[in-house]
Amino acid sequence: HVQLVESGGGSALAGGSLTLSCAASGYTHSSSCLGWFRKAPGKEREGVAGIVFAGGIIDDGHTYYGDSVKGRFTIAGDPAKNTVYLQMNNLQPEDTAMYYCASGSLACGRWSDYNNWGQGTQVTVS
Secondary structure (H helix, E strand, O other): OOEEEEEEEEEEEOOOOEEEEEEEEEEEHHEEEEEEEEEEOOOOOOEEEEEEEEEEEEEEEEEEEEEOOOOOEEEEEHHHHHHEEEEOOOOHHOOEEEEEEEEOOOOOOOHHEEEEEEOOOEEEEE
């Protein structure tokens, strides 16, 4: 399995920005997708962004986004560090949630294909 460790959460004012990081280690060739999900109290888990992570190589050319974050959030990766980032701009209070890094296989834009999760990092927007 791939081990995923998130960092970079915190607090921001509405309209502000935060960047989350997810370091992947272990048998990274077992997965072909890395992504971000979020879970707010009282709401279902939501797919935020995904990126192709094929053969241990991160492909910035193939990215996927949830409708609620398109145009505001950007997922990108550093293959040399096996790290994926989520740049979050124009944050809004409704973006407040626990954010989880995840890995999966097959279709990186199909949120149900993700099956391995990090511990999460909290993002609070006021």
